[in-house]
Amino acid sequence: MLLDRNGGFRPDSWRHLADDEAPADGEAVTISFKRWQAEPERWSDRTRPLGLRLSNDVPPAAFGPAATRFALIVLNFPRFIDGRAYSQARLLRGRFGFKGELRAGGNVLRDQLMFMARCGFDSFEVDAERARAENWPQAFREFEQFYQPAADRRETILRQRLRSWQTAAE
Amino acid sequence: MGDPVFRLVTGNRLRDGKVIYFVGAGVWTPLIAEARLVEEWDGAALLAEAQAGPPPHPAIAPTLIEATRDGERVVPVTLRDRIRAGGPTIAYAGG
Amino acid sequence: MALYRYDEFDRKFLEERVAQYRDQVRRRLAGQLSEDEFRSLRLMNGLYLQLHAYMLRISIPYGTLSSAQLRGLAHVARRWDKGYGHFTTRQNIQYHWIRLEDTPDILAHLATVQLHGIQTSGNSFRNITTDPFAGAAADEIEDPRPYGEIVRQWSALHPEFSFLPRKFKIVLNAAPDDRAAVKIHDLGLNLRRNEKGELGFEVLVGGGLGRTPILAQTVRDFVPRRDVLAYITACLRVYNQYGRRDNLFKSRVKILVQSLGIEKYRQEVEAEYAAMGVEREELDLPDAVVAAMQAQFAAPSYPDASGDEAELNQALAAEPDFARWVKYNVKPHKAAGHAIVVVSLKQPGKVTGDCSASQMELLAELADRLSFGEIRITHDQNMVLPHVRKAALYDLWLQLGAAGLATPNIGLASDIICCPGMDYCSLATARSIPIAQALATNLAQREQEIGPLQIKISGCINACGHHHVGHIGILGLEKNGAESYQITVGGSDNAQAALGGIVGPAVAAHEVTATVDRLIDVYLRLRRDGEQFPDTYRRVGLAPFKEALVVAR
Structure with a gap:
């Protein structure tokens, strides 16, 4: 099941192809980065919504330029303490102009959701039963303001202060 | 031949972190003298029994350690386990 | 007194953090979180499990405390621990006899005096440390603490860097005589002026002790002040992507710098920095922000104390024990007639760095009376009263002595x-x-x-x-x-x-x-x-x- 940044649950409508599986006509599928690299022309016909599954050790220079080709990118957290995909997400959003759906897969837990959402993730592969029991949607609302700029483009505390000082000075 | 070396299971209590010892049947005690001591070959079974039970488990990281008997006293083999059982070896501000 | 005071934003943020943590503890005690999952959450709030109990580490940002904060720490020691705390080598305090159940209330109490345990452990930014004499030392370029507060805020619950390969320690220094041990930190910022007289930072990366001790090397000689957050972000992003995660002992940034070589690491950082684009603007540190922060740390208005020397000299001549204490524990201050006093927590027979609740309360009171309400913690586990009039030294020495706090050994063999x-x-x-x-x-x-x-x-x-x-x-x-x-x-x-x-x-x-x-x-x-x-x-x-x-x- 997927949890959305806005707190809603929905089923996954994408099929995630293994590297030796063939897609049906017009079906929305994700493929691995390895498969994309091996035969980019095969997947460039644009007759279907195409998604990419990216492992967290692929350097930005390799995946960045092609990012806008995809409607969905799934980043992976092999263990929740492995935070490489946070930087991948920041770069996809901030530097490579990726506007599609950014999804977090793997070991996704409640207390990482806020960080993920701030780095640009839209959806999260979760155990729906546990997520409902522990009220995971609340995790997106635990803080009102933040100190750092991030992919959510919320105004930082520092910028808000600066604005209020400038208003006071006028 | 030294004293016979027994096995027992210890952990830290979830809610306050205090050192506790496994007595058996889901029961834990802060007193090492009350811990259940078994022979080496029964250690794995004792540990499995201590680890069982639904979450939240009362003890964090149940671990098998070695100890000898000295009369009524149970004395862990390693210095680390003796300090866990007896507290810091130095006087400190509080006591 | 002029120390950073939380505004509404800071207060709200810390309250929300305490509430979030309280809920995490509740979920752990209800069996919803495994120890493995909870460990990383409690560590992000400085809670360890030690031999005898939980240990709670509270951050003392850039080693500076107000008297109210020190009283808050004393209260925690008395109410929730065994009446004492232990000051560490990273300008933190830790309590060794803490119960998990009490930790949300402890943190809520500390939040009322603007203290927290955020990121005092875990694989993220640790407490920002600096020169314990900052703002009082005669030899500094500028007080580094306003930058310390800026970096503290920027690093608190950072969305991208809260799950780094390993811990990350940032240190600030603004004096030629390094009293902050810059080169043993993951990232060091040395405040300096360039040839045009502009302020900026030398950025060093890759220091650390542990199993593989390595001293930090310079990545860039001079980063203009307004770009410093963007530059640190580039340093961290390279580390977050390429630092090793397969072996705990090889995951600090020092190992990455060592394996890439400082040249290659620098190239990666500079390439990332050059590509940052709009993020550079978002992280820009305008002069107005720095000035506002500096105003919070404004030096106290020192009274004219130029006549104090004579009185002090009289006491020095009359009392050799006092003279010995002044020789070792009293350091030069930038304001005439004032001195920096180092309070030794190394009384022979006692435990290095331990401080009882009553000693903390006494120091808070002495700070109020004699040091503009300010106290510092040093990385060598002593305390500092940073702004003491020379005429008050004798009285201060007597009072410290009565509480076992006047051991005249700073920098000597027993100051271990x-x-x-x-x-x-x-x-x-x-x-x-x-x-x-x-x-x-x-x-x-x-x-x-x-x-x-x-x-x-x-x-x-x-x-x-x-x-x-x-x-x-x-x-x-x-x-x-x-x-x-x-x-x-x-x-x-x-x-x-x-x-x-x-x-x-x-x-x-x-x-x-x-x-x-x-x-x-x-x-x-x-x-x-x-x-x-x-x-x-x-x-x-x-x-x-x-x-x-x-x-x-």
Whole structure:
């Protein structure tokens, strides 16, 4: 099941192809980065919504330029303490102009959701039963303001202060 | 031949972190003298029994350690386990 | 008093953080979170599990406390611990007898005095440290603490860097005489001026002790002040992507810098920095922000104290014990007629860095009366009253003495840095406190003759006691079930930072004091006028020290 940044649950409508599986006509599928690299022309016909599954050790220079080709990118957290995909997400959003759906897969837990959402993730592969029991949607609302700029483009505390000082000075 | 070396299971209590010892049947005690001591070959079974039970488990990281008997006293083999059982070896501000 | 005061944003943020943590504890006690999942959450709030109980580490940002904050720390010690706290080598305080159930209330209480445990452990930014004399030292370019507060805020619950390969320690320094041990940190910021007179930072990366001690190297000589957050972001992003995660002991940034080489690491950072685009603007640090932050740390208005010298000189002449304390524990201040007072937490026979609730309360009161309500914590585990009028020194000395806080040993042999070791710590392989106590007692008699000497003791390879950079360093190990101690000489943590050399095979606990005596004897025999231990070591090398121990064996 997927949890959305806005707190809603929905089923996954994408099929995630293994590297030796063939897609049906017009079906929305994700493929691995390895498969994309091996035969980019095969997947460039644009007759279907195409998604990419990216492992967290692929350097930005390799995946960045092609990012806008995809409607969905799934980043992976092999263990929740492995935070490489946070930087991948920041770069996809901030530097490579990726506007599609950014999804977090793997070991996704409640207390990482806020960080993920701030780095640009839209959806999260979760155990729906546990997520409902522990009220995971609340995790997106635990803080009102933040100190750092991030992919959510919320105004930082520092910028808000600066604005209020400038208003006071006028 | 030294004293016979027994096995027992210890952990830290979830809610306050205090050192506790496994007595058996889901029961834990802060007193090492009350811990259940078994022979080496029964250690794995004792540990499995201590680890069982639904979450939240009362003890964090149940671990098998070695100890000898000295009369009524149970004395862990390693210095680390003796300090866990007896507290810091130095006087400190509080006591 | 002029210290950073939380505004509504800061207050709200910290309250939300406490509420979030309270819910995490509730979920753990209800069995919804496994210990594995909870461990990383509690560590992000400074809560460890040690040998006897939980240990809670509270951050003291840039080592500065107000008297109200120190009273808050005393209250925690009294109400929720056994009446004392332990000041660490990272300008933190830790409590060793904490119950998990109490931690949300403790943090809620500390939030009322603007203190927290955010990121005092875990694989993220740790407490930002700096020169304990910041804002009072005569030799600094500018008070580094406003930048410390800016970096503290920027690093709090950072969305991208809360799950780094390993912990990350940032240090700030603004004085030529490095009192912050810059080169043993993951990232160091040295405030400096360029040839045009503009302020900026030298950025060093890749220092750290532990299993593989390495000193930090310069990544860039000068980053303009307004770009510093963007530049640090680039340093971190490279680390987050390429730092090793397969081996805990090879995951610090120092290993990445070592394996890439500083040149390649620099190239990666500069490429990332150059590509940042709009993010650079978002992280821009305008002069107005710096100025507003500096206003919060404005120096107190010192009274005209130029007449104080005469009174002080009278007391110095009349009371040799007072004169001795002034000689070692009192340091020059930038304002005329004022002084910086270092309060020793190294009374012989007591535990290095421990401070009772009553001592904390006394220091808070003395700070209010005599030091504009300010207190500092030093990385060598002492406390500082940073702005004391010289005319008040005598009275202060009497009051400190009555509370066991006037040991005249700052920088001397009995002023030993020491981690808690196996008496408390679950990582330790040997005890360190009893070794420190034995050494201090043994050396106190001749420490004035020896002069400045830094002994640093760690109870395991993780090196919380900074043994590698001690003039004499002692590392506690376990060998065949017994404690043994490996000794190094010649280390240093100042601007000429150096790692010590191993003098021979590890020795048993009861041999440590005699061994250290012999090493000091070699130094006293070979030193030339004005040389400190590391100077002599640089000149004569390891051989004479090794020889003396071989002969003794």
